Amino acid sequence: MTRLVLAHDYLVQVGGAERVVAEWAAGFGVGRVVTLAYRAESTFDAFAALDVQATIPASMSGQVERMLPALPAIAARTRVSGADVALVSSSGWAHRFHFDMPHVVYVHSPARWLYAADDYRLRLSAVRRAGLTVSTPILRRGDAEAMAGATAIVANSAVTQARIRVAYGLDSTVVHPPVEPVAPDAIPPGRELPTAFAVVVARDRGYKNVSLAIEAARAAGLAIAVVGAGSEALDDPGGGVHGLGRVSDAELCWVYRNAAVVVGAGREDFGLTVLEAALEGTPAATVAAGGYLETVRSGVSGAFAASATVGDLAEAIRVAQGVDPEGVREWGRAFRRDAHVARLASLIDEAVERA
Incomplete structure (x- = not known):
């Protein structure tokens, strides 16, 4: 049986990419995730039951987005080992990890801080914007080299597939993310909302x-x-x-x-x-x-x-x-987890055979 390990940028927030990783853990029955940083109190509770291996110390996990200048080097030093294949969730960082096995990269989006500057840099100070502008050509080269090392690339949508082609000149296969009900039970929020x-x-x-x-x-x-x-x-x-x-x-x-x-x-x-x-x-x-x-x-x-x-x-x-x-x-x-896992499992098997 193929041993699978998961990798993700960082688990410090509640977002669509993090929910996908949680669904992978359940759908594939995987118990280990390698990531840059993990902050249990600010991400999905499902990760508390997993073996989360984070490179950045827990005391600094809340500042990970402020560590941008150092993250490429930290990502490159993050080693993923102990499995037959890695399934990688990336919006800019996890595909840069050092993999000791074939790895399939599931791209939520090419890094916005490199390829969608208007979206990302609005949140930065003038000094940080200037620094990122100067370093972007070098960072893009390293980013492209890392993505080219993937055994296979999967895009979460046709939009992302097109962006991957523009950013990296690489082909990818579209597999839509898994979607499950967010909870088995519904509980009203702590404050009253209008009827409509x-x-x-x-x-x-x-x-x-x-x-x-x-x-x-x-x-x-x-x-x-x-x-x-x-x-x-x-x-x-x-x-x-x-x-x-x-x-x-x-x-x-x-x-x-x-x-x-x-x-x-x-x-x-x-x-x-x-x-x-x-x-x-x-x-x-x-x-x-x-x-x-x-x-x-x-x-x-x-x-x-x-x-x-x-x-x-x-x-x-x-x-x-x-x-x-x-x-x-x-x-x-039509977007439920079982169909997603079956399609992704087939692509993973193909990637392992080619490696």
Whole structure:
């Protein structure tokens, strides 16, 4: 039986990539993950049951994103061994690890800090932006060399597949991420929400475009719940905005299940949250771009906005609310974990045979 080890950039947040790794651990029955940093209190509880091997000391795990200048070297010194093959989850770092075995890299996105500067650098100080600009050519060369060393490359969407080709000149195979209900039980969040509300799930990232989602919900006559780290700063119940911050999976399940619609306004490589909501029968209203073109089917699981404007997204919110919930659930079930694991297992076997 093939021994599998997982690798991931860093486990310090609650995001789509981290949820994929948690699903891999369950779907493949793997108990070990190699990563740059691990912060148990700020990521998924599922990792507490695994053997997580982190390179960066726990005392520094909360500062990992501030360690950017040193991360390429730290990643290169992170050794992955003790298995027949590694399944690697990367948004910029894990494919740079040192692998003692064949490794299949599952790319969520080529590193935004290198290839999508407008998305990433807005969050940096002027000094750090200047430093990153100067060092980008060297960092890109090292990044490309590391990706070229992969035994096989898998993209999470057609959007990412195209970005991989542009960034690295390499081919990849698309396998959509696994999507399971976020929790077996639904528990109301610690604060009361209106009877009718929209929801947007997004961490504090400029490319998530949360402000557009908020304004569109208001224009559609709905309050909106904003879920994700940093969303507390947006809290304005009098204005119809409920910034819930980070919530438990059970609370997120309740929010998905009770929302009138989930809103997607950002530039997504895949768009996992709209499928998590779909499994609860909640339709999506999104911009017609990026990964949403693969995770939403107009008239079946939701509606697309004609343009990324408040008025058009508001109209999509109104239309999406009329979609049949059972059709939405059926759409979501097509992305369940079993199909994902079977497809990925086949690609892993092929990669091991070629190695």
